[in-house]
Every structure is written in C-alpha cells, then in structure tokens.
Amino acid sequence: MTYVYFREKPYQVKKGKLTIKNKGISNISEIKGLEKFPALKELDLSDNNISEISGLDHLGNLYNLNLSNNEITEIKGLNNLRNLRFLRLDFNKIEEIKGLESLKSIMTLYLNGNKINELKGLDNLNNLNALYLAGNNITEVKGIENLHNLKRFDIGVTSKLPKEEVKKLKKVNIRTKDEGYFGKRFAKRFMWYCIGVTIASFIIAASICVITERPIIDFWIMFGYFFVILFIFSPLLLALGKVYGG
Incomplete structure (x- = not known):
C-alpha cells in the first residue's frame, strides 16, 4: 500500500513524501493509514485547519515537516521527531516557543506570522542555522546567544525594537525591513x-x-x-x- 486516505480519498506516498494541502484537515488522526509509513521523510500538511500537533510519534525518520497556515496554538507532539531538519510552523496562532527541546538536529525553523512576543525555548537547538520570525510581536532580542551555528535570523521589520536591541542584531547575519522575508x-x-x-x-x-x-x-x-x-x-x-x- 502506497496510499493514505482522508475522507475516503487516496493520497499517494511517493519517494518518501506525502502532501495533503488545503483539504480542510482539522486533526491529523483523520488521515487514515499514516501509521503504516514509519520511514516517511517529508510531510506537507500546510493550508489546513489543524489546531493541535498529534499523531506523528511514529514518524521518527521524518526530516521535513510543513504545518504552515493552520490553526496551531501550541508547539507539542514533536518529541519523537529526532531526525527533523526543517520545520515550518509559520502563519499559525502560536504564542510561545516551546516543545522543541528534543529536536537537536533541526537546522531551519520557520515561525513567521504567529503571536510570539519572546525569544526562548531555543537553547538546545545547537544545529539551528536559519530562524525566521518575521510578523511576530518580539520587542526584545535574547535567547539566541548560544546558537553558534545561526547564520540567518529574520525578525522582519525592526521598527518595534528599541535601538539597543537593533544593535544586537548586527552581530548576526539578519534580514530586516528592506530585505526581509516578506519584502524580498x-x-x-x-x-x-x-x-x-x-x-x-x-x-x-x-x-x-x-x-x-x-x-x-x-x-x-x-x-x-x-x-x-x-x-x-x-x-x-x-x-x-x-x-x-x-
């Protein structure tokens, strides 16, 4: 079997990748047969109505997960995804960065367009080299000092930041208003x-x-x-x- 089913419609798992975009999924458990693909490498469930991350514990080989443009309010249910390299959670309703402690292999993290106002919960992500946070409510830059592999930090428009916070950003290769995530x-x-x-x-x-x-x-x-x-x-x-x- 190379298919999973959502509302009785088949979706093919091809070359280790499954894409079910913009289909009105509200709960990942609605995808029938997903548990039969523990070797899945890439999963794209963007542009749906998912409010909670669950049902992914068996996907330990997953390295690319896209949950952007959903209704997610909290980061959780990812502890077993220890091989994850790329995670997209942009354009959800997340208020706090947490639940990422075990994802030590992650290299690229997208959190654009959420409701985050504080940088924390990133300390263990030693391999992180790209962090995207444009379109949030961050007014203080801290919590990235120990991310020694971070090469790209996009916080978007910096006009909300005090001058002393903007100065801190000059220490890393960032993208700001003129060349940020949205503009460029x-x-x-x-x-x-x-x-x-x-x-x-x-x-x-x-x-x-x-x-x-x-x-x-x-x-x-x-x-x-x-x-x-x-x-x-x-x-x-x-x-x-x-x-x-x-």
Whole structure:
C-alpha cells in the first residue's frame, strides 16, 4: 500500500513524501493509514485547519515537516521527531516557543506570522542555522546567544525594537525591513509574475494578429488588453484551481 486516505480519498506516498494541502484537515488522526509509513521523510500538511500537533510519534525518520497556515496554538507532539531538519510552523496562532527541546538536529525553523512576543525555548537547538520570525510581536532580542551555528535570523521589520536591541542584531547575519522575508520574497515573485503575464500577453496578441492578418497597431492594443486581463484574473484562476483541483 502506497496510499493514505482522508475522507475516503487516496493520497499517494511517493519517494518518501506525502502532501495533503488545503483539504480542510482539522486533526491529523483523520488521515487514515499514516501509521503504516514509519520511514516517511517529508510531510506537507500546510493550508489546513489543524489546531493541535498529534499523531506523528511514529514518524521518527521524518526530516521535513510543513504545518504552515493552520490553526496551531501550541508547539507539542514533536518529541519523537529526532531526525527533523526543517520545520515550518509559520502563519499559525502560536504564542510561545516551546516543545522543541528534543529536536537537536533541526537546522531551519520557520515561525513567521504567529503571536510570539519572546525569544526562548531555543537553547538546545545547537544545529539551528536559519530562524525566521518575521510578523511576530518580539520587542526584545535574547535567547539566541548560544546558537553558534545561526547564520540567518529574520525578525522582519525592526521598527518595534528599541535601538539597543537593533544593535544586537548586527552581530548576526539578519534580514530586516528592506530585505526581509516578506519584502524580498514578494518582490521576486511579483517580478516573475509580471514577466509571465507579459510573455503570455505577447504570444496571445501576436497569434491573433498573425491569424487574422491585423495591422501592427492592433497588436499593441490587444497586447495591452490581454496584459490587464491576465494580470487581474490570473491569481483568481490559480486560487480556484488550488481549491477545486485534485
């Protein structure tokens, strides 16, 4: 058997990876058959309605876990995942960093967009080299002094921090307002989105002009028309495809 089931629909475990995104999962125990894959390496349950981390104790070989964009309020249920390297808990409702003490192998931790206001619970994460905390309520920088392997620390906009706290950040390689998680990532995606819309509009307008033998002036009019249409409605079509896709 290479499938698990959620609401009687099969989802394939392929090459050690299982993805069930945006399907309305509220409890991990709703995924039937997950316990039969103790060798699972990657698990992506992002964009669901999960409120509690549970049912993962048997996945001791897991090294990549994505639980972003859920309803999680507390970090727990991860103690047996001692081989975990990458953990995504961004965009949940977490208020406190705890429950990570046994995850000594973790290298990358995403906690963007939560309700965290204090840095603690990270002392044992000696292998951590990337920590993302943008979009939280942190007003004091402490608790990272012993993270000697930390190379990237993204706290996002630093305007909420006192000047003396901002000075502390200069001691590590961080990302701030100008090049942080939200700004730089959004700019890059937006650039590629505009390029894609431009190319698609050019191809459509050129094809119509060639087929109908229209003058060059019509090409530019149609190009502008299709660019506006695609620019506005492509995100909507992609969102609908994500919701109703298989």
